Amino acid sequence: xxxxxxxxxxxxxxxxxHSGPDAAPRQQSIIEVARDAxxxxxxxxxxxDHNTATADRAxxxxxxxxxxxxxxxxxxxxxxxGGWNVEAVExxxxxxxxxxxxxxxxxxxxxxxxxVTGSTPWLLPFVKLQEPRKGLTVLNRWxxxxxxxxxxxxxxxxxxxxxxxxDTCHLGALECHHLIRAxxxxxxxxxxxxxxxxxxxxxxxxxxxxxxxxxxxxxYAFLPCMPLFDRQHPAEIVGMMQAVGPxxxxxxxxxxxxxxxxxxxxxxxxxxNLLGAGMNPKDLxxxxxxxxxxLLGLN
Ligand SMILES: [Zn+2]
Numbered sequence: 001x002x003x004x005x006x007x008x009x010x011x012x013x014x015x016x017x018h019s020g021p022d023a024a025p026r027q028q029s030i031i032e033v034a035r036d037a038x039x040x041x042x043x044x045x046x047x048x049d050h051n052t053a054t055a056d057r058a059x060x061x062x063x064x065x066x067x068x069x070x071x072x073x074x075x076x077x078x079x080x081x082g083g084w085n086v087e088a089v090e091x092x093x094x095x096x097x098x099x100x101x102x103x104x105x106x107x108x109x110x111x112x113x114x115x116v117t118g119s120t121p122w123l124l125p126f127v128k129l130q131e132p133r134k135g136l137t138v139l140n141r142w143x144x145x146x147x148x149x150x151x152x153x154x155x156x157x158x159x160x161x162x163x164x165x166x167d168t169c170h171l172g173a174l175e176c177h178h179l180i181r182a183x184x185x186x187x188x189x190x191x192x193x194x195x196x197x198x199x200x201x202x203x204x205x206x207x208x209x210x211x212x213x214x215x216x217x218x219x220y221a222f223l224p225c226m227p228l229f230d231r232q233h234p235a236e237i238v239g240m241m242q243a244v245g246p247x248x249x250x251x252x253x254x255x256x257x258x259x260x261x262x263x264x265x266x267x268x269x270x271x272x273n274l275l276g277a278g279m280n281p282k283d284l285x286x287x288x289x290x291x292x293x294x295l296l297g298l299n
Contacts (some may be wrong), residue, residue, distance in 0.1 A: 003215040004281050005271045007263040012271075013292035015072075015219070016048050016167075016194070017263040018256025022297060024053050024126070026256045028263070030247075031069065031158065033256075034061050036066035036264035043289065044296060045263075046072045046098065050105050050126065051080035053088065055097040072296070074099035076169065077155075078106040083136050084151035091160050098166045098296065100155065102179070107170040108135035108142045111198055122201045122229050126229050138179045148182040156186035165295060167219075173207040178233035180214055190295050192250065195221040197237050199230045205243045212248035219289060222270035234273040241274075246283035250292055 014037070019030040028036075030047055047054040055073030062071055075081065075092040077100070082088055089100055104110065105126045111298050112132040113119040129135055132142060138152045139145025148156075156179075159166050166188050168176045176193055183191055193211045196203035197220050201209075208218050220237050224230035241249045251274075254265035274284055293299040 001273060001275060004275060006040075008271050008281065008288055009268060010286055011043045011266065011289040011293065012040075012251075013042065013044040013289065013296070014252050014263060014267050015044070015046040015192070015250065015292055016221070016252040016254055017045055018254070019047055021057075022049055022256075025258050027258050027260065028256070030057055030061050031064065033263050034065050034069055034071050036262060038065065040264050040268070041067050042264065042267075043293065043298065044070040044072060046074050048074055048076060048099075048101060050076055050078055053081065053092040053095070053097060055092055055095040059096060070296075070298075072099070073097045074101055074167075076101040077103050077136065079136070079275070084149065084155065086151055086154045086158070089155050093158060093162045093164055097164070099167050100159050101167045101194075102138065102169040102171050103136040104170045106136050107131045108137040109172045109175070110170045111135040112143075123200065138175050143174070146178070148178050150222065152179070153182060153186065156183050156188055159183075159267070160187045160189075163189065163297075165192060167190050167192040167194055169194050173203045174203050176203075176211060180211060180216055181218060184214070191216040192219050192295070193217070194219050195224065195254065197221065197232060197240055199222045205240060208240060208244050212244045217248055217250045217295060218244050219250040220251055221252055221254040222266055222273070223257075223260070223275065225270075226260055228259060233277070235277040238274060238277045238279045241279065241283070246286045247291065249287040250295070251284075251287050
């Protein structure tokens with residue numbers, strides 16, 4: 001089993017990790033994560049920070065560590081960066097950010113699930129706002145809007161212009177439905193729907209299949225399986241991946257929290273758990289390496 005994992009790590013990409021420096025305590029600095037990733041033979045990492053854009057530190061890490069592993073930057077559109085801040089997106093992309101994440105801790109849905117329904121208690125320390133309507137949504141109305149707001153359309157246009165990646169982050173299925181339709185109209189080619197397996201924004205198999213059919217990649221996180229998080233059984237993720245089809249799947253650890261293993265160790269555990277829960281190595285290779293490589297334009 002472990003030999004399989006080592007082999008699967010070669011060329012693997014983790015497009016969503018948390019690392020220091022960060023406003024919250026993190027397990028490792030980005031330099032330490034990148035060193036571990038290079039040692040394991042990984043191909044790419046993307047630094048996600050809920051509060052700051054990360055293309056600057058990604059460039060510095062590349063300068064220090066060379067191109068053993070490609071470290072890429074991103075931007076997450078929470079209030080710390082001004083919410084729907086078109087200007088911030090433009091500058092982040094100009095600085096080399098490759099992924100534009102929709103809101104996370106300030107998303108209306110996250111506020112609702114943390115403070116109203118209590119479905120995701122582990123995010124409580126990170127979600128300051130308590131009233132869902134004060135949060136961020138791509139829709140003209142929360143929770144039942146029927147179109148995308150103009151600032152988001154402008155952001156999609158910028159993503160398309162740079163051929164960058166749109167990541168739906170903490171948005172729910174209805175928001176993703178409208179956002180992806182608008183993204184296609186704006187000619188955005190690279191789309192990730194993030195952790196439909198997580199209590200933050202759970203999606204049905206049918207919703208996941210519809211997004212995959214629409215050309216998006218479904219990206220599954222290991223974090224929800226952890227004891228202090230959703231305690232999800234990895235077999236549930238295997239079921240989702242098989243229903244969606246491995247050719248539309250990605251994997252990411254979402255690690256970096258101080259009480260979880262370091263991100264690269266976590267990614268190995270994720271692969272081992274998926275193998276143990278019945279996923280075949282060929283399909284895992286596709287989700288861990290081939291699909292993200294294509295998404296990043298590396299294949
Ligand atoms: Zn995360």
